[in-house]
Amino acid sequence: MGEDTATAGIDAALEKHRTELTGYCYRMLGSSFEAEDAVQDTLVRAWRGHERFEGRSSLRSWLYRIATNVCLDMLAAGGKRARPMDLTDATPLARAALSPRPDHTWLEPVPDARVLPTVADPAEAAVAKESIRLAFMAALQRLPPRQRAVLILREVLAWRASEVAELLDTSVASVNSALQRARATLAERAAAGGAGEVSDPLDEEQQRLLERYVKAFEGYDMAALTALLHEDAVMTMPPFDLWLRGPADITGFMSTIGASCAASRLVPVRANGLPAFAHYKPDPDSGGFSPWAVQVLELSAGRITGFHCFLDTPRWFPLFGLPLRLEAESDGREERE
Numbered sequence: 001m002g003e004d005t006a007t008a009g010i011d012a013a014l015e016k017h018r019t020e021l022t023g024y025c026y027r028m029l030g031s032s033f034e035a036e037d038a039v040q041d042t043l044v045r046a047w048r049g050h051e052r053f054e055g056r057s058s059l060r061s062w063l064y065r066i067a068t069n070v071c072l073d074m075l076a077a078g079g080k081r082a083r084p085m086d087l088t089d090a091t092p093l094a095r096a097a098l099s100p101r102p103d104h105t106w107l108e109p110v111p112d113a114r115v116l117p118t119v120a121d122p123a124e125a126a127v128a129k130e131s132i133r134l135a136f137m138a139a140l141q142r143l144p145p146r147q148r149a150v151l152i153l154r155e156v157l158a159w160r161a162s163e164v165a166e167l168l169d170t171s172v173a174s175v176n177s178a179l180q181r182a183r184a185t186l187a188e189r190a191a192a193g194g195a196g197e198v199s200d201p202l203d204e205e206q207q208r209l210l211e212r213y214v215k216a217f218e219g220y221d222m223a224a225l226t227a228l229l230h231e232d233a234v235m236t237m238p239p240f241d242l243w244l245r246g247p248a249d250i251t252g253f254m255s256t257i258g259a260s261c262a263a264s265r266l267v268p269v270r271a272n273g274l275p276a277f278a279h280y281k282p283d284p285d286s287g288g289f290s291p292w293a294v295q296v297l298e299l300s301a302g303r304i305t306g307f308h309c310f311l312d313t314p315r316w317f318p319l320f321g322l323p324l325r326l327e328a329e330s331d332g333r334e335e336r337e
Contacts (some may be wrong), residue, residue, distance in 0.1 A: 010050055014043050017060060021067050023115035027131060027152050028071040030081035032110040032142050032319060038074060042067040062329070066165050068149050075145040081107040083138050083308075084236045084243035091242050093249040096257060098240045106238040107138055109296055109310050111320050112270040124158075126200050129273035131156040132307060133198070134296060139189040143182050150175055151182040197300045198274055205302055210275050213297070213304065222251040222264040230303035237293075237309045249309065265289050269320050271296050278317065279309070280326045289326035291317045 017040060025042075026035035034177055045066050079196070082105065091097075094104040115132055119125050130136060131152070140148055146168065153159040153167070161179075165172045199206060209228065216224035236243045244250050254261065266277040275297045280289035291313035298306030315326055 010047060013059060014046055014063070017063050018043070019113075019117040021063060022062065023117070023128065023132065024152060024157070025067055025071055026110050026115050027137065027140055027156065028068075028145070029074060030107045030137055031104075032114070033315070034074065035110070035115070035254075038067060038070045041070050045070075061163065061167065062151070068167060072145050072149070073305065080141045081105070082133065082141060083107055084238065084241050086138060086233060088241055088243070090234070090245040090249075093244065093252045093256075096242055096244070096253060098237075098242060098250075098257070100239040101241050103239065103312070107134065107141060109134075109271045109276070109294055109308075109316065112273060114319075115270065116273070127156060129200055134298065134306070135189075135274050136186075139186050143185055147178045147182040147185075150178040151186070154179050155177060155183075156244045193321055198298070200273070202275065204301055206275070209299060209302060209304070210297075214266050214277070217266060219265060220254075220264075222255055225254075226251055228304050229307075230300065230305045233303070233305050233307060235307045235309070237311055239312060263293065264292070265293070265326055267322065267326075269294065269322070271320070274298060278320065278322045283325075286325070290326050291322070291324055293322065 025038040279293040283290040293309040
């Protein structure tokens with residue numbers, strides 16, 4: 001009985017770190033599913049090795065050491081997850097073609113609840129949320145893995161340089177140098193294209209913008225949608241590498257190749273610290289609505305600047321706890337994750 005109690009205690013002590021570790025691994029790997037695999041591997045290694053853990057550091061620090069090594073091993077094979085605009089130039093509507101690339105190519109969305117632990121400090125919560133937004137995540141993927149780990153631990157999790165040096169078995173000077181290089185890379189990325197301005201929580205103007213967006217999209221009113229899009233707005237649709245820039249090409253695509261999305265339904269979700277919706281489109285065979293995409297929106301200055309549609313619904317909808325069908329009379333308005 002005593003052994004069972006001790007085992008349960010170890011399990012509980014490890015499990016309470018799952019969400020923050022998933023957030024860390026997601027920032028390192030850019031993949032929701034790989035992050036969950038990495039955390040599971042971390043917790044299994046910690047459980048198996050708990051007898052060798054002698055309290056020389058905190059349990060949390062020990063888990064982050066294991067998780068970092070797991071992520072660095074996973075990243076050793078190379079490859080960087082990206083958004084379509086990181087790989088190709090924008091495609092004019094006249095040449096639009098839907099060419100898929102493998103899943104491992106793409107930066108993946110994530111439900112907020114899986115990676116953002118509850119914290120009492122609003123400033124800390126805001127930093128955590130900003131650090132999973134798509135533009136920041138895309139910039140992180142440009143960093144070498146160890147620089148990525150240093151920047152996340154120092155800038156997002158607020159570890160001291162000495163703590164990071166101990167975790168990575170290196171010197172404080174090396175940590176500071178890596179952080180300086182990582183900051184410079186992120187500054188270049190920020191100058192090349194902003195991440196938008198999303199308040200936390202959304203301010204009244206942003207709430208109204210989203211209400212107008214839902215009305216325009218569900219009504220498939222291209223004139224109304226055009227009024228909501230920034231002149232440099234981008235639309236992406238992983239796993240396709242096509243991306244479009246500007247209201248004319250975006251609404252032109254939606255009116256032609258994407259015309260089957262007319263009369264769709266949008267259900268609010270929480271993804272990447274940004275406004276997001278589960279998109280269900282009409283199913284002519286059943287009369288209800290079938291999953292089509294998880295939409296993640298970027299906003300700035302009262303306009304939509306990014307319209308990112310992740311189309312692999314057999315993977316995304318279960319991850320977000322979403323049904324794989326809406327009945328015709330259901331509007332599914334309760335917010336998920």
